[in-house]
Amino acid sequence: MHLRIIFFLFLISWPFTLMSQNETPSKLQFNADFRFRVEEDWNSKKSDGSFRDDRTRWRYKARAGFQYDYNHWASFGARIRTGNPMKQQDPQLTLGDDFSEFNILPIGFEKIYFKAEQDGYAFWIGKNTFPFEKQNELFWSDNVYPEGVFLKKKFKMQTGVLNNLDLSGGHFILRTNGTSLDKDSYFQGLQIATSLLDKKAKLYGGMYQFKNIPNIPDGAETFVFDYSILNIGTNISLLKSHDLNLELDYYNNLKNYGSNDSIAPNLKNQKRGFVTGLNIGHLSKKSDYAFKVTYSYLEKYAAVDFLAQNDWARWDYSSFNSPDGRLTNLKGVELVGSYLLDKNIKLTLKYYKVNQLITSGTAKETGDRIRLDLDVKF
Structure with missing residues (x-):
């Protein structure tokens, strides 16, 4: 019954979303978006040295939501969004995949929250967007919405x-x-972020403590352990006139796994990661363009793999009856x-080429993927 209610909310919110663009802004604001994707995968080697079949998919997603401003603070x-409810990393649905013969599509809540902002403080509780500063999805996917409580304080600086x-x-x-709360699977984050030199540079540092995390998601775990990342x-900003920017991220899991017999010896020190990106251009008005190249080097425990992106390759936990990615x-x-x-x-075109660092079998996994996305906002 609850899915029917959600779907009904989706239907009634859509026309209001369209009408709100031409009306005076009010306390109630609607938003929606739609994506259609064409995707091709090839050269996807498994850990036993065999290759996955080349694959072409047509995919789509839809989201609709609202925000109500109770008062000024x-x-x-x-x-709500489409998507497999067991696959938090991915709201996309594949045409004809598991929902063949024009069956009903799965829809669920992506976020639901209460928030307050006053005098430089910001607070929210519920399920909402990942609240810490980040510039890619290699550590945390844009499609994963954490549940909990968050607090932020903004300080205005008068230095040069x-x-x-x-x-x-x-x-x-x-x-x-x-x-008790300490027995839950949870994470705690603390971050300091600043902009410098008239906003020509941004710098942030954070510590993320993950507790009682399963080694395999969706109930198939054989043990739980901790991360301290x-x-x-x-x-x-390298060239402001052309919107040329350099991005850098470093990850280091400080947890010592030396005495954890559940972790393979060749993976115990696989805890660091480095991501660098170079982008040019901006997307603010019709005919604008942007290009970006990103290089990623992420060891096994530099991030929680089923909370990070699952875009770069076809690697997942399907052999453990979980659809989540392990990237x-x-x-x-x-x-x-x-x-x-x-x-x-x-319109966005993406190409990925990936190689595994440490094999879990007789061969290192690989993957090539290309995507073409059409994104529409309402």
């Missing part, structure tokens, strides 16, 4: 170097065990080109 909102300073922290529950990142323990490149056909219509 408090608001609440929610958003620092423009502002933000201090953020939160506690988020991945899976409750129905006992340090992240330092920066974004530097750490890799090195690879992403090439992206985007073009605005209209203010709210974007």
Whole structure:
């Protein structure tokens, strides 16, 4: 019954979303978006040395939501989306895949929250967007929405170097065990972020503590363990007139796995990661374009793989009856080109080439993928 209610909310929100663009802004704001994707995969080697079949997929997603501003400092909102409810990393559905013969499509809540902002403080509780500063999805997917409580304080700086300073922290529950809070699967984050030199550079550093995390998602775990991940990142404007920017991220899991007999010896020190990106262009008006190249080197435990992106390759936990991706323990490149056909219509082409770092079998896994996305916002 609850899925029918969600679907009904989706239907009634759609016309209001369209009408709201031409009306005076009010306390109630609607939003929606749609994506259609064509995707091709090849050269996808398995750990036993055999190759997965080349694959072509047509995919799509739809989302719709609202935000209601109760007053000048408090608001609440929610958003629903398509997607396999067991696959938090991916809202896309494949035409004819598991929902063949024109069956009903799965729809669920992506986020639902209450938030408040006043005097430089920001607070939210519920299920919402990943709240810490990041510039790619290699550590945390844009499609994974944590549940918990978050607090942020903004400081205005009057120095000639620092423009502002933000201090953020939160506690988020991945899976409750129905006992005390310290027995839950959860993560806690603390981050300091600042912009410098008249916003020509951005710098942030954070510590993320993950507790009681399963080694395999969706109930198939054989053990649980912890992560303590340090992240330092920066974004530097190299040529402001052409929107040329350099992105850097470093990850280091400080947890010692030396005495953990459940982790393979050749993986115990696989805890570091490095991501660098170079992008040019901007996307703000019709005919704008942007290009980006990203190189990623992520060891096995530099991130929680089923909370990070699952875009770069076909590696997943399907052999354990889980659809979640496992995209750490890799090195690879992403090439992206985007073009605005209209203010709210974007065309994006992406290419990925990935190689595994440490094999779990007799051969290192590989993968090549190309995508073409059409994104429409309402």
